[in-house]
Amino acid sequence: xxxxxxxxAVSVALGQTVRITCQGDSLRSYYASWYxxxxxxxxxxxxxxxxxRPSGIPDxxxxxxxxxxxxxxxxxxxxxxxxxxxxxxxxSSGNHLGVFGGGTKLTVL
Amino acid sequence: QVQLQESGPGLVKPxxxxxxxxxxxxxxxxSGGYYxxxxxxxxxxxxxxxxxxxxxxxxxYNPSLKSRVTISVDTSKNQFSxxxxxxxxxxxxxxxxxxxxxxxxxxxxYWGQGTLVTVSS
Numbered sequence: 001x002x003x004x005x006x007x008x009a010v011s012v013a014l015g016q017t018v019r020i021t022c023q024g025d026s027l028r029s030y031y032a033s034w035y036x037x038x039x040x041x042x043x044x045x046x047x048x049x050x051x052x053r054p055s056g057i058p059d060x061x062x063x064x065x066x067x068x069x070x071x072x073x074x075x076x077x078x079x080x081x082x083x084x085x086x087x088x089x090x091x092s093s094g095n096h097l098g099v100f101g102g103g104t105k106l107t108v109l
Numbered sequence: 110q111v112q113l114q115e116s117g118p119g120l121v122k123p124x125x126x127x128x129x130x131x132x133x134x135x136x137x138x139x140s141g142g143y144y145x146x147x148x149x150x151x152x153x154x155x156x157x158x159x160x161x162x163x164x165x166x167x168x169x170y171n172p173s174l175k176s177r178v179t180i181s182v183d184t185s186k187n188q189f190s191x192x193x194x195x196x197x198x199x200x201x202x203x204x205x206x207x208x209x210x211x212x213x214x215x216x217x218x219y220w221g222q223g224t225l226v227t228v229s230s
Contacts, residue, residue, distance in 0.1 A: 033216035035156075042205055042220040043156065049214030086156055088217065096169050097144070097215050100156040 004032075004087055004101035011107040012077045020072045020104045022087030030090040032070035034063060037084045037103075046085075047072055074106075082108045111136040113206050113221035121200075121228050127193040131206030131221060138187050139164045144209035145189045146217060147180060149202040157202075161209055162189055196228045 004024040012018035022032055031050060035043035045054050047063035060075045070089070074081055087101040117129035131145070138145060146161035160170035162180045170178045174193070182189040193200060203225050207217040 031214060035217070042223050043217070044220070045216055045218050048210075048216035048218070052214065054218060088156075090215070096158075096161075097146075097209055097217070098158040098169075098171060100148075100158065103155045 003092060003099045004089060006085075006087060006101040006104045008102070009105045009107065011109055012074070013109050014079060015076055017073065017075045018077055018106065020074075020085050020106065022070045022072075022089075022101045023068055024089065024099070024101075025068055026089050026092060026094065026099065027065060027068050027070050029094065032063070032065065032087045032089045033097075034061075034070075034072045035086045035088065036081075037086065038082075043086060077106075077108050079108050082106055111208060111219045113208065113219055115204060115206050115221045115224040117224065117226070119225060119227060121196055121226060122230050123197055123228055124195055127191070127196050127200060127204075127226055127228070129191045129204055129206075129224065129226070131189050131191075133187045133189075133208075137184075138182060138189065139184045142211055144169070144211060145180075145182065146207045146209045147191045148205045148207055148217070150205070150223070151199075151202045159191065159193075159204075198228050200226070201228045202226060 034047040037043040051063045084103045086103045091098040112134045121127045144161035147159040162168045177194045179192040203223040205223045206221045208219040
């Protein structure tokens with residue numbers, strides 16, 4: 001079983017704000033990174049570190065963390081944001097980026 | 110722009126060894142600062158870390174796969190490879206290679222397109 005727990009599915013109305021969460025003990029000590037995956041495509045990094053976006057990722061994507069929970073927030077969700085989202089962080093040893101959450105399917109209504 | 114590309118057979122027979130290669134372009138594997146990684150995704154499922162290798166050859170594997178996995182690197186060809194032995198149908202998945210950034214803000218910043226490997230007789 002995964003050491004990072006995500007809600008299987010979340011929905012948001014077009015233009016509204018949605019938060020996708022990821023829970024795990026390792027998140028008390030280490031940052032999570034977040035990946036967007038659309039059907040038939042490879043995952044794409046959208047958030048890393050405290051709250052960093054790779055070049056080309058819209059600023060409506062942001063990250064935060066509190067205690068054992070990391071969050072990905074999409075402010076003003078667009079139709080193209082409909083995708084699966086995965087969090088990733090270090091395993092319980094803290095040595096390796098070896099744990100992914102089970103993924104959250106985001107539906108934009 | 111770094112690019113990664115997986116290559117290898119799309120069909121492997123049960124009990125045989127799955128072998129894939131990832132070719133890196135736009136950057137050198139030997140530059141340091143990165144873990145060169147394999148990640149897989151079973152059909153309709155989530156992501157599973159298989160392991161990674163540093164350019165020096167140091168490897169780290171998922172404990173659940175460790176007994177069957179070997180990851181190697183060929184810096185002269187700017188490639189790294191995955192071997193997974195004694196495969197079963199449960200190893201049918203899309204296999205991705207990815208670049209893992211070392212450090213507190215670690216993440217997988219570049220991914221290959223993925224290659225589907227089916228285990229079937």
